[in-house]
Amino acid sequence: MLFRRLSRLGFRIAKELPKERHFSVCGRRILQRSYGQYLHSSAVTQTQTRTFRQALFSNNHNLCTSFSTSSGTSSEETKKINVIFVDKDGEEIHIKVPIGMNILEAAHENDIELEGACECSLACSTCHVIVMDTEYYNKLEEPTDEENDMLDLAFALTETSRLGCQVIAKPEIDGIRLAIPSATRNFAVDGFVPKPH
Amino acid sequence: MTSKAVFSTIRRSLTKPRGGAVSRGHHLSTSAATASESYASDEHAILMKGVRISGRPLYLDMQSTTPLDPRVFDAMNASSIYDYGNPHSRTHLYGWEAENAVEVARIQVAKLIGASSKEIVFLSGATEANNTVVKGVMHFYKDKKRHVITTQTEHKCVLDSCRHLQQEGFEVTYLPVKTDGLVDLEMLRESIRPDTGLVSVMAVNNEIGVVQPMEEIGRICKEHKIPFHTDAAQAIGKIPVDVEKWNVSFMSMSGHKIYGPKGVGAMYVRRRPRVRLEPLMNGGGQERGLRSGTLATQQVVGFGVACELAMKEMEYDEKWIKRLQERLLNGVREKLDGVVVNGSLESRYAGNLNLSFAYVEGESLLMGLKEVAVSSGSACTSASLEPSYVLRALGVDEDMAHTSIRFGIGRFTTEEEIDKAVELTVKQVEKLREMSPLYEMVKDGIDIKNIQWSQH
Numbered sequence: 007m008l009f010r011r012l013s014r015l016g017f018r019i020a021k022e023l024p025k026e027r028h029f030s031v032c033g034r035r036i037l038q039r040s041y042g043q044y045l046h047s048s049a050v051t052q053t054q055t056r057t058f059r060q061a062l063f064s065n066n067h068n069l070c071t072s073f074s075t076s077s078g079t080s081s082e083e084t085k086k087i088n089v090i091f092v093d094k095d096g097e098e099i100h101i102k103v104p105i106g107m108n109i110l111e112a113a114h115e116n117d118i119e120l121e122g123a124c125e126c127s128l129a130c131s132t133c134h135v136i137v138m139d140t141e142y143y144n145k146l147e148e149p150t151d152e153e154n155d156m157l158d159l160a161f162a163l164t165e166t167s168r169l170g171c172q173v174i175a176k177p178e179i180d181g182i183r184l185a186i187p188s189a190t191r192n193f194a195v196d197g198f199v200p201k202p203h
Numbered sequence: 204m205t206s207k208a209v210f211s212t213i214r215r216s217l218t219k220p221r222g223g224a225v226s227r228g229h230h231l232s233t234s235a236a237t238a239s240e241s242y243a244s245d246e247h248a249i250l251m252k253g254v255r256i257s258g259r260p261l262y263l264d265m266q267s268t269t270p271l272d273p274r275v276f277d278a279m280n281a282s283s284i285y286d287y288g289n290p291h292s293r294t295h296l297y298g299w300e301a302e303n304a305v306e307v308a309r310i311q312v313a314k315l316i317g318a319s320s321k322e323i324v325f326l327s328g329a330t331e332a333n334n335t336v337v338k339g340v341m342h343f344y345k346d347k348k349r350h351v352i353t354t355q356t357e358h359k360c361v362l363d364s365c366r367h368l369q370q371e372g373f374e375v376t377y378l379p380v381k382t383d384g385l386v387d388l389e390m391l392r393e394s395i396r397p398d399t400g401l402v403s404v405m406a407v408n409n410e411i412g413v414v415q416p417m418e419e420i421g422r423i424c425k426e427h428k429i430p431f432h433t434d435a436a437q438a439i440g441k442i443p444v445d446v447e448k449w450n451v452s453f454m455s456m457s458g459h460k461i462y463g464p465k466g467v468g469a470m471y472v473r474r475r476p477r478v479r480l481e482p483l484m485n486g487g488g489q490e491r492g493l494r495s496g497t498l499a500t501q502q503v504v505g506f507g508v509a510c511e512l513a514m515k516e517m518e519y520d521e522k523w524i525k526r527l528q529e530r531l532l533n534g535v536r537e538k539l540d541g542v543v544v545n546g547s548l549e550s551r552y553a554g555n556l557n558l559s560f561a562y563v564e565g566e567s568l569l570m571g572l573k574e575v576a577v578s579s580g581s582a583c584t585s586a587s588l589e590p591s592y593v594l595r596a597l598g599v600d601e602d603m604a605h606t607s608i609r610f611g612i613g614r615f616t617t618e619e620e621i622d623k624a625v626e627l628t629v630k631q632v633e634k635l636r637e638m639s640p641l642y643e644m645v646k647d648g649i650d651i652k653n654i655q656w657s658q659h
Contacts, residue, residue, distance in 0.1 A: 154477050159492040191488060
């Protein structure tokens with residue numbers, strides 16, 4: 007009985023092993039390091055391990071503890087969509103976001119100045135982004151009451167505002183343009199930008 | 204020299220122990236002057252602004268404000284002394300206790316209107332709530348929505364906010380009302396445009412007391428997906444209010460109209476479907492970011508208790524007030540003719556009775572009714588010289604608009620007060636009509652409208 011259960015568990019682990027994973031920072035470091043050797047050295051995995059190592063050595067855990075699994079097997083490239091960030095000076099930054107990743111994480115990976123103070127726990131409004139086209143805004147899912155409550159507190163709120171940590175990349179929003187507001191609710195009127203930017 | 208004498212008389216009369224008619228304990232049921240002839244000899248008379256009255260007037264002006272219910276005062280008193288912590292302090296017991304008191308009040312207010320407590324925002328009164336909603340909604344949606352619909356009989360704070368928006372470039376439609384004071388629903392439907400951002404119609408009018416067809420208006424707004432705002436300052440605690448039935452997105456409420464304290468009010472802002480506002484008060488993000496600033500705990504607690512009491516006693520109050528209203532109206536109509544009730548008699552809140560007496564001048568009527576505290580028009584227009592714009596919107600002639608008197612009946616009004624008010628009003632109107640040449644002409648059968656008055 008026990009053996010059967012163990013073997014089933016072992017089977018599942020063996021199945022999941024080759025897939026790419028985005029593990030939480032605390033607790034799985036050792037595993038991730040060993041997987042890094044097994045995984046194919048595709049561009050995606052390199053950025054993943056790179057940012058993981060960055061997080062390891064920096065004190066700010068700006069990686070959100072979210073799971074994003076790819077839909078295919080490890081041999082396929084993760085499907086990505088194009089996302090364009092427009093910062094407060096009007097400069098455009100084009101990035102590619104794998105499907106299933108939330109926008110805040112994607113921004114952090116690409117060193118975009120989007121603060122995520124509560125690390126995707128829906129407790130702040132600092133990852134506030136403005137969807138520049140209404141049709142893309144309509145393609146996103148309706149925000150939950152909790153997200154709306156936090157959005158109420160955001161600085162420079164508009165009709166098409168969303169919290170970046172709640173926008174999950176999907177094929178329908180390929181090419182979405184997101185504007186970053188000029189400030190957050192944190193009072194950095196002296197121009198102070200919190201680390202790790 | 205003379206002012207000194209006046210002040211010393213006032214001081215003497217105020218500090219003297221009062222006998223008979225007026226005593227501190229009977230503040231609420233104010234007793235009227237006993238005999239009108241004995242003013243000069245009465246030692247206990249009050250001398251105020253050159254007028255001598257022998258007792259405190261009857262208070263029949265419930266629409267301008269209401270006396271504080273003693274039970275509300277008890278709650279506020281305790282809260283003032285004990286809940287002195289800042290309700291937004293998260294780190295210590297004082298803050299937690301004060302926050303708890305505020306949250307209890309929030310639930311009490313929400314229950315009265317059928318909302319969730321998360322949708323209530325406390326502020327300084329219905330005026331602030333009206334300003335925040337009208338300006339805040341339009342400023343938030345200013346890129347897409349440029350049009351506001353309201354009525355001509357709204358409270359001055361709504362109309363002034365709309366005029367301010369007009370100065371900023373928005374367009375406002377002021378809907379006319381029918382002669383009974385109610386909004387014409389077809390006209391409302393026709394004035395809706397694709398860029399209409401807000402419809403604002405007050406639930407119970409403060410001057411004439413008519414109750415608008417809220418459910419129908421709410422249905423129209425829902426069809427066209429336009430946020431519906433209502434100034435319910437005169438409505439809550441008096442008529443059944445339900446934000447779901449009325450499909451209201453914003454509601455303004457006032458504390459001092461329901462036997463609560465002055466200086467506090469609340470705003471209902473719907474959460475589902477979410478409507479957004481640009482706040483008037485920026486700051487630390489208190490009250491959902493819509494009204495920053497420390498809450499006055501004891502005011503909020505008083506407002507909450509007033510709402511709870513109003514919910515419990517609404518039915519009883521309604522019966523009592525309806526009875527008194529009928530007594531007043533029938534009493535006046537028995538003795539006088541030419542008495543017109545302004546506004547619909549059916550769709551009306553019983554505690555507000557606005558009467559016009561034909562062929563009588565309004566100011567002189569008010570002067571003669573020194574022992575009855577009533578208002579002509581509304582408190583907000585009494586400082587200015589214009590006749591009431593609400594009565595003008597009803598299509599009332601100017602001469603009738605000038606003679607209108609608004610009687611406000613409330614929870615603490617007594618039958619004796621009503622009887623005395625009837626007696627004083629009838630006497631004064633008869634006296635003025637005796638002197639009135641217009642009345643004489645009407646009695647002789649001359650049609651006043653055909654008279655050619657000479658140009659001044």
